[in-house]
Amino acid sequence: MELGMIGLGRMGAAMAERLARGGHRVLGFDPLPSAREAAATRGVEAVDALPALTAALAAPRTLWLMVPAAAVDATIEALLPHLAPGDRVIDGGNSHYRDSQRRAQALAARGLRFVDVGTSGGVWGLREGYCLMAGGEADDIAAIRPLLQTLAPAPDRGWAHVGPIGAGHFVKMVHNGIEYGLMQAYAEGFALLQRKEALVPDLAQVAELWRHGSVVRSWLLDLTAGALEANPALDGIAPYVEDSGEGRWTLAEAIEADLSTPVIALSLLQRLRSRETDPFGEKLLAAMRAAFGGHPIRPAGGSGAR
Amino acid sequence: MELGMIGLGRMGAAMAERLARGGHRVLGFDPLPSAREAAATRGVEAVDALPALTAALAAPRTLWLMVPAAAVDATIEALLPHLAPGDRVIDGGNSHYRDSQRRAQALAARGLRFVDVGTSGGVWGLREGYCLMAGGEADDIAAIRPLLQTLAPAPDRGWAHVGPIGAGHFVKMVHNGIEYGLMQAYAEGFALLQRKEALVPDLAQVAELWRHGSVVRSWLLDLTAGALEANPALDGIAPYVEDSGEGRWTLAEAIEADLSTPVIALSLLQRLRSRETDPFGEKLLAAMRAAFGGHPIRPAGGSGAR
Amino acid sequence: MELGMIGLGRMGAAMAERLARGGHRVLGFDPLPSAREAAATRGVEAVDALPALTAALAAPRTLWLMVPAAAVDATIEALLPHLAPGDRVIDGGNSHYRDSQRRAQALAARGLRFVDVGTSGGVWGLREGYCLMAGGEADDIAAIRPLLQTLAPAPDRGWAHVGPIGAGHFVKMVHNGIEYGLMQAYAEGFALLQRKEALVPDLAQVAELWRHGSVVRSWLLDLTAGALEANPALDGIAPYVEDSGEGRWTLAEAIEADLSTPVIALSLLQRLRSRETDPFGEKLLAAMRAAFGGHPIRPAGGSGAR
């Protein structure tokens, strides 16, 4: 079928390419000329403005957004004057599910349709297919089914209609919360192995070994094995871990639901801690120990300090 | 080759069967007659006493122990009078790596060899093969290589010589610590989905979906999908989670190495909490809130209480 | 000086009484007749409607709100028609500091003043005085200084102007977050002592002992000692712990500030866990263990189960 892909960054361009390879007609737009040019080499008919995109698509249009969560409202607003009732907006990015519910309502008031598609698979999706978690009404999902079947690893698996509008982004949010916990579990385990170098000298070997037959085998372990194979000591990599928001949302949702999720919580907090350069709380702990017990304080910036 | 399998329980019997199917001559012993009888139907020459086992094996003998960690010392002691220099004891169970180091030393003093083989794969190992983490000396590993190749998912992968004596059990211990964290991460995520039944009605569908193309795909997720498919509401299952020791050891090792492992720690503590029936600390919190703020206390045993 | 106290519940009535005892003229309102009647016996001139309250106060009026956070907006809205420029609204409850900032702005547009006063001390404040954390403009704090001096444990301590509007409630929010952590620390320690009854038979004795000279002495420990003295086994108290919101806010603020606060996080999560009756996540863990390792599942509702 025919669609317009808005946002031709890392994710959007690869998805557009997979769709084009799958036989769909893919028009694309990105504000960055370089992104448009790159997409053009990957089977995408890239246009240089939103109105040109909508004009080139036959009604009812299908517009797939792969833009940062913070840019979705502005993108929809820019689109609105160029859409007609019956057109369909798909948000495939990492939007908060409540924003999706709000947006769907606003679009519905104008006769426009909305589907939220949580998308997992990262940079490997182009080759291996994406896992697609779709929220929306049944006829909308049916309408975009050819796209989901092409993007997924196989036509009959790796995509599903998981619930009403918002459900797709909710499921993706929880997916990412779990992902944080899985990553932290592996990170802690390998960090412990790394402390025992005399006993277990080869972490890459262990990671590769566990991939076969062990209880902890997983795709994240496959990647970990690759990363350790390529750079066994992780040389040149700062212990600085970003978070892109879904972990925070997951924890906030859990707490709002009165649910205790200690591992997701700590996985997030550990990332925050990784970005501290001079944690005040730990300085205060050292000051308190000195105050009550006379324990020595390590001077800031001294050798051997962090 | 030829070996004696000591311990024909859930793990031992299945491993013996896989070895027998692989063409090895497998003698077996278990103190339980029923275990011996069952093993006999699975290709194992089951004998009813340890001396009979050692007598039936040609020197140098290979004895593979699959007994509970608490029974290893007694088993080795019972074996000792019947072993001869050059015989080889393999501990395939979940022993603490320091116990393995100690045992290896004691056996070496009598001219006996020792290999520790951390074994993962659970009840699926018979069919899919086991992941085997071997610690020991190179010539001992070489000697039992045919067994490792048969037990592993494939002759060239799923087994490895990860380090000197103790390394096998150390790597297996860390493996299990990671496993706790992975399991807890999934448990928290699905628990959050379960709170939003109106939005995401079908957890089994989500688990199945994530198996294909998502970042969180794993073997544990495969099993989770199966469990949720079979029993979507987990009816009849008490929220009571045992731990078999390796999680505790992993945390203790991490702390001894001055390493912070919050996710492994919390995964273990959550299991302990699951087994509490009347947690004193939480009663005290309620009492404290009443004492300073006049907040009402919920009477014990009242309806709606836990 | 003269003030109107709106909200004569547990906190409001006691504060009104302390103010009246301190020589201030205290008018009071509460929608509950019983609350008004009780307050009337404690030195408060209780009136039965907000207009009557404002009419009885000379301009510029001082109105001190001690109502639930959820009722503040409605209370202010009901007050507005009866206020005149220069009147002063003090929110002494546990409002979110951002709500206070918003309300102050709305009130300022009408020439009305706002002060947020975080108030700690619980049911003991009447006798021991309250700790008051005031946010607002300097002249407003100066104007209500006589009230703060009477409410505090002593005229010159236990109250402070901690920052601009919102700062009072922010500091109180953090105060409560810390309180959660302190409480959980004591709860865990006493729970561990309770497990070793043969070694340490008398928890109340230990709590009382620690009050004198130990590093962990505190007011919360004083209360804990009293609670354990009165009910050593905490008989009749369900392990069910409410939270009143500030702990959630504290954690959310910390995360928004990219700050790792594991103890505040876990203190909150533990309370949530205390209120679970049939935790799905822990059932799933049991199901997963059965699925990969054949570990037995404890049947729900069985004896010995939780």
Add this chain to the structure above:
Amino acid sequence: MELGMIGLGRMGAAMAERLARGGHRVLGFDPLPSAREAAATRGVEAVDALPALTAALAAPRTLWLMVPAAAVDATIEALLPHLAPGDRVIDGGNSHYRDSQRRAQALAARGLRFVDVGTSGGVWGLREGYCLMAGGEADDIAAIRPLLQTLAPAPDRGWAHVGPIGAGHFVKMVHNGIEYGLMQAYAEGFALLQRKEALVPDLAQVAELWRHGSVVRSWLLDLTAGALEANPALDGIAPYVEDSGEGRWTLAEAIEADLSTPVIALSLLQRLRSRETDPFGEKLLAAMRAAFGGHPIRPAGGSGAR
């Protein structure tokens, strides 16, 4: 009464001085000449060898050990030849309670008495008195009662006989576990306030304020207020927090008792984390994010890195 204080370090010297001031005859020994000289100026009869100490005391002797936990066994061994049945050894340091139980048994076999006295109060104990948690037999506690009464803040409070041998050190261990949690709770709260400098500019003011009438008032807060008053930005203090062992023991005991203590666990882990300079686990997280999502890695050592 008369006693020999062995170990005249920070704690031992101050306790010896308080005992001497209280009218007891205090002989003292320390292997360091400078410690002996300093003690001599504080009312202690310092001798330069253990045999001289025991020779100078009348039987039955009372020997109070204030030495590092790691030195207790060697100290007792050095004492043994010079002791006679009926002599009494008091361990006032931070020994593990199981070591105390073991030592008491060994001493009992020689007719020697043992008391374990957990001691809290830090450098302030000299002036304010120590909190003393005594484990042992009733007649031994009765015999040293005059010493406990002098060391405690007051003769009738701040000391107690909490249980049989080992109970004193067990209670002290739990005390320190709680202490970790309390400290971490304050540290997190002040760290959050510090992030909002524009809203709450003066942390020392807040700490001082909370000391009066608030729910979080405590002795640790008193010290925190002093530390922040003296050095509001904690300049020159590295965020490096030692632990002296009791926190580890507390967590290990809790886990052995199947008790979940998340706040004590995380307080300990946070200290371990504070001492990491290049955490491998966090580097691996960054590597994993790059591997699956193409997320950029921050180069090690770059500006802005930790």
